[in-house]
Amino acid sequence: MATIQDIANKLGVSKGTVSKAINNAPDISETLRKTILDTAVEMGYTKLRRQKGTAPKLCVLIENMEYEEPHQFGYDFIIGFRQMAEPAGFAVEVVPVTVSFQKKTPYDVFMLQNNYVGALVLGFALSDPWMKDFETSHTPAVLYDNYIPANPFISSIGIDNNEGMELAVSYLKKQGHKKIGYLSSALGSHIMQVRHKAFFHAMKQNGLRAEADWAGASYYITQCVEKHLSRLLNMGMTAVICSHDLIANAAMIQCQQLGYHIPKDLSIIGFDDLPMCAYTSPPLTTVRQDRTELGKCGYYAISSLLNNVSIGTILLHAHLIERGSTGECKTS
Numbered sequence: 001m002a003t004i005q006d007i008a009n010k011l012g013v014s015k016g017t018v019s020k021a022i023n024n025a026p027d028i029s030e031t032l033r034k035t036i037l038d039t040a041v042e043m044g045y046t047k048l049r050r051q052k053g054t055a056p057k058l059c060v061l062i063e064n065m066e067y068e069e070p071h072q073f074g075y076d077f078i079i080g081f082r083q084m085a086e087p088a089g090f091a092v093e094v095v096p097v098t099v100s101f102q103k104k105t106p107y108d109v110f111m112l113q114n115n116y117v118g119a120l121v122l123g124f125a126l127s128d129p130w131m132k133d134f135e136t137s138h139t140p141a142v143l144y145d146n147y148i149p150a151n152p153f154i155s156s157i158g159i160d161n162n163e164g165m166e167l168a169v170s171y172l173k174k175q176g177h178k179k180i181g182y183l184s185s186a187l188g189s190h191i192m193q194v195r196h197k198a199f200f201h202a203m204k205q206n207g208l209r210a211e212a213d214w215a216g217a218s219y220y221i222t223q224c225v226e227k228h229l230s231r232l233l234n235m236g237m238t239a240v241i242c243s244h245d246l247i248a249n250a251a252m253i254q255c256q257q258l259g260y261h262i263p264k265d266l267s268i269i270g271f272d273d274l275p276m277c278a279y280t281s282p283p284l285t286t287v288r289q290d291r292t293e294l295g296k297c298g299y300y301a302i303s304s305l306l307n308n309v310s311i312g313t314i315l316l317h318a319h320l321i322e323r324g325s326t327g328e329c330k331t332s
Contacts, residue, residue, distance in 0.1 A: 002043035011039055024113060041108040041138070055091040058302060059116045061130075061141075063097050065123030071275045073291070074122055077144070080295025081120055088303070099128060107133035107141075118306055120298040121146070125189055140305035142298045145191035152310035155301040157294055158191070164287040164318030165198035166205065168241050168269045171285075171320055173206050176329035177239040177267060180208065181232035182215040183224055183251060184243035192217070195243050195271065217243075225250045230258070238266065238329045245270035249280050252325060256281075263327035273321050282324030289318060 004022070008015045013036070020028045021036035022045075060078055067074030078094060085092050093116075107130045111119065118140040124131055126146070134141060134148045141154050148154045172180055182199045185192050196215065203210035214235070216228025229251055232240060242248035248270030252262050260266055262282055270277060273288035297314055304311045 002040070002045040004045075007036065007040050007043060007045060010043070011036065022112060037109045037112060038106075040112060041106065045112070045138075055089055057091045057093060057114070057116050058085055058118050058120070058299075059111075059114070060092065060094045060120045060122065061097050061124075062094060063099075063123045063128070064125065067094070067122075073272070073274065076291035077120070077122055077295040077298070080292035081298050082295075083292075084296045084299035085302075088299075097130075102129040102133075106130075108137050108139050111139040118142070118302040120144070120295070120302065127188070140302055142301040142305070144294065144298065145189075147190055147313065153305060155305055155311040156313040157297045157301055158313075158315055159289040159294070159318045160315040161191070161194050161318070162198045162201065164271065164289075164320075165195065165202040165241070167318060167320040168271075168287055169199070169202040169206050169208070171322070172239045172241075172267060172269070172326070173208065175239075175267065175326065178208055178329070179235070179237045179239070180210070180214070181228075181235070181237040181240045182243075183228055183232075183240055183247050184215065184217040185221070185224065185247065186219040187217050188219075192243055199241060221247055221250050225254045229254050233258075233260070233266065236331075238331055239268070239326070240266060241269045241271075243271055245272045245274045245277055245284060245286055248284055248286065248325070249276070252280060252282075252284070262325055264330060267326040267329075269326060277321070277323065280325070285323045285326040286321050287318050288321050290316065 004015055004018045008018045018036055021033040060081060062074055065074040066072035067078055082092050121141050121143045124146055134154050135151060138153055143156050145158045147156045184196055187193050187196055200210050218224035218227055224247055240251060242251060248268050251268055255262055255266055262268060270284050270286035273286045277284040277286050293316055301311045301314055
């Protein structure tokens with residue numbers, strides 16, 4: 001691992017100048033600071049040592065995900081992560097990021113400037129600039145529902161989506177359903193692609209027919225439901241699995257507005273088990289991923305990476321939560 005002296009030797013500057021750049025001292029030009037930071041990243045320097053009396057810092061980088069209230073998707077991730085990291089002696093900071101910020105500051109430089117030794121990454125899209133940075137980063141990061149191959153400093157966590165989709169499809173099959181459709185958000189994220197593929201695989205594994213047009217995907221929830229739900233109903237679907245709970249809830253509302261009864265006319269299954277699922281009308285059957293446990297898992301993965309144990313992917317088991325939005329198929 002590169003040292004401050006190594007960086008100084010390469011650039012022909014003093015060790016003190018390198019230290020000033022890394023520690024954001026004001027008495028150094030921005031041009032020289034950028035050159036030193038870029039060189040530090042290129043050489044694989046990480047600031048694992050800390051000032052006496054201060055805890056090493058981890059961050060939760062979060063984008064496209066609400067997290068401040070208990071009913072929001074990211075809240076339990078952060079709770080679980082803190083429950084493990086803070087007793088182990090780490091300080092945890094939550095850092096909302098944007099695409100524009102990622103374009104201005106490379107991931108490794110951001111981590112170095114802010115003295116973070118590792119990150120849990122939530123809600124990133126495949127097109128985000130830092131997703132490219134993760135391919136060559138030397139600063140440990142654990143990605144939720146994303147995947148970067150062949151970098152020993154990057155790990156992935158999630159649930160077993162193939163298992164979750166198999167649970168949903170086999171459950172509907174036991175209820176007598178044969179024509180099962182699928183509604184999804186746009187396939188521009190890693191996890192939406194994984195679940196889309198998992199649906200067709202589960203249908204095949206259960207000996208059920210599934211054509212390409214039995215699935216529909218759109219960027220906006222309302223657009224997805226309005227564009228594809230009526231089409232699936234007209235094709236004779238008796239059940240629909242949705243890539244996440246918000247689409248499932250919107251589909252139930254749309255069905256009721258069209259005069260369909262849930263689950264008498266159509267069974268609907270969601271994915272994630274958001275807190276609202278117990279209170280929808282009817283309560284939503286869904287595939288649960290335990291977000292508190294996933295947050296804990298994120299810490300386990302970061303701890304391993306910091307101790308030079310190169311974790312690849314950790315998948316937790318999925319669980320089907322049966323509620324009132326599913327029932328026996330009433331048609332032959």
